Amino acid sequence: MNAPLPTAAPTRPFLDWPVVTDPAHWSADIALIGIQHSEPYAGDPRPNDQARAPDALRLASSNISFGPKQWDFELGGPRGACLPERCLDLGNVAWVTGEYADYASQISDRLRHLWRQAAQIVVVGGDHGVTIPALDALDAVGESVYIVHIDAHLDWREEVGGVTRGYSSPLRWASRKSWVKGMTQIGMRSTGSAREGEVNAAREYGSKVFTAEAVRSHGLAPVLATIPTNLPLYVTIDADGMDPTEMPGVMAPAPGGLRYEQVAPFLRALAERQRIVGIDLVEIAPQFDFANGLTCVTGGRLLLNAIAASWGTNGACRATKEARESGPARLSACRTTTV
Numbered sequence: 001m002n003a004p005l006p007t008a009a010p011t012r013p014f015l016d017w018p019v020v021t022d023p024a025h026w027s028a029d030i031a032l033i034g035i036q037h038s039e040p041y042a043g044d045p046r047p048n049d050q051a052r053a054p055d056a057l058r059l060a061s062s063n064i065s066f067g068p069k070q071w072d073f074e075l076g077g078p079r080g081a082c083l084p085e086r087c088l089d090l091g092n093v094a095w096v097t098g099e100y101a102d103y104a105s106q107i108s109d110r111l112r113h114l115w116r117q118a119a120q121i122v123v124v125g126g127d128h129g130v131t132i133p134a135l136d137a138l139d140a141v142g143e144s145v146y147i148v149h150i151d152a153h154l155d156w157r158e159e160v161g162g163v164t165r166g167y168s169s170p171l172r173w174a175s176r177k178s179w180v181k182g183m184t185q186i187g188m189r190s191t192g193s194a195r196e197g198e199v200n201a202a203r204e205y206g207s208k209v210f211t212a213e214a215v216r217s218h219g220l221a222p223v224l225a226t227i228p229t230n231l232p233l234y235v236t237i238d239a240d241g242m243d244p245t246e247m248p249g250v251m252a253p254a255p256g257g258l259r260y261e262q263v264a265p266f267l268r269a270l271a272e273r274q275r276i277v278g279i280d281l282v283e284i285a286p287q288f289d290f291a292n293g294l295t296c297v298t299g300g301r302l303l304l305n306a307i308a309a310s311w312g313t314n315g316a317c318r319a320t321k322e323a324r325e326s327g328p329a330r331l332s333a334c335r336t337t338t339v
C-alpha cells in the first residue's frame with residue numbers, strides 16, 4: 001500500500017478546526033474529511049453538484065455554531081467544552097489520476113489510517129456513493145460494525161448501468177462486508193431506484209427498515225430497539241432522508257421526511273449509548289439550497305449533535321478513550337439530553 005497522498009485544503013475549515021492535509025501528520029480524536037466524488041453513472045454530470053457540498057457545509061460553519069464559547073442549547077454547554085482537543089479538518093480527497101478505482105483506494109487508505117488510531121471520522125460527501133470506500137475501510141476499526149442509515153431511499157441496487165459503486169448501491173455494498181453485522185434503515189418513502197427485488201433483498205438480509213410514516217407514528221424508540229448496543233456504529237445520513245422543508249438542497253426531494261427535532265436527539269442518544277466510529281452526510285446539492293444555507297446548517301447541526309454527544313460527559317467515544325488511556329481524557333462540562 002502506498003502512503004496516502006496529501007489532500008486539498010479547504011478555503012474555510014469546518015468550525016475553524018485546524019486544517020491538516022498531510023496524512024503523516026494526522027493525529028485526531030475527530031477527523032472531518034471531504035469526499036466529493038463517487039463512481040459516476042453514465043449521463044450524470046461530472047463533477048455533480050453534490051461535489052460542492054463539503055465546502056458549502058464549511059461555509060455555513062458560523063451558522064452551525066457561532067463559536068466555541070457560545071452556549072449551545074442542544075449540547076447542554078458550549079461546543080468548546082463538549083468536543084475533544086484534537087478536532088481536525090483534513091480537507092478534500094483530490095481526484096488525481098482520473099481513475100475512480102485509484103480515488104476510491106486513496107480514500108479507503110486514508111480512512112483506515114484514521115480508524116487504526118481510533119479517530120471518529122466525519123465524512124462529508126459528495127453523493128451517496130462516497131459511503132462505499134468508507135465501508136471498505138471499516139475493517140480497520142477491528143470490530144464488527146452496525147450501520148444506521150437515514151434516507152428517503154433504500155439504496156440497495158446491485159448495479160445501475162453496470163456501475164456497482166454509485167449512489168444507488170451503498171447499503172447493498174454494506175451487506176457484502178463481513179465486518180458489517182447488520183443495518184437499520186430509517187426514513188424510507190416515495191420512490192427511488194429500488195424495485196421489488198431490492199426490497200426483498202434488504203428484507204432477506206435482515207435489514208430493519210422503518211418508513212418515515214412509521215417513525216412519525218411510533219417515534220424513534222422502536223428504531224433504537226433494533227440497534228445492537230454492543231457494536232460500534234457507522235451512521236450514514238442522506239440529506240433527502242430529512243424533510244425537504246428543513247433540508248431543501250437535495251437532488252431528489254420527497255415530502256414527508258424525518259424532522260430535525262426527531263433526528264438530533266436520536267443521534268445524541270446513540271452517541272451516548274455506543275461508539276459512533278464514523279458518520280457521513282451526503283447528497284447535499286448546494287444549487288437547490290436556500291440562499292441562507294439552511295440545508296448545510298441543518299446537516300451541520302446533525303453532525304455537531306452526534307459528535308458533541310459522543311465526546312461530552314456521557315459520550316461513548318469519550319468513555320472509550322478514557323478507558324484506553326486509563327485516565328480522564330479531559331474535563332467536560334457538556335451534558336446533552338437524550339430521547
Ligand SMILES: [Mn+2]
Binds near residue numbers: 128151153155167283
Ligand atoms: Mn441515498
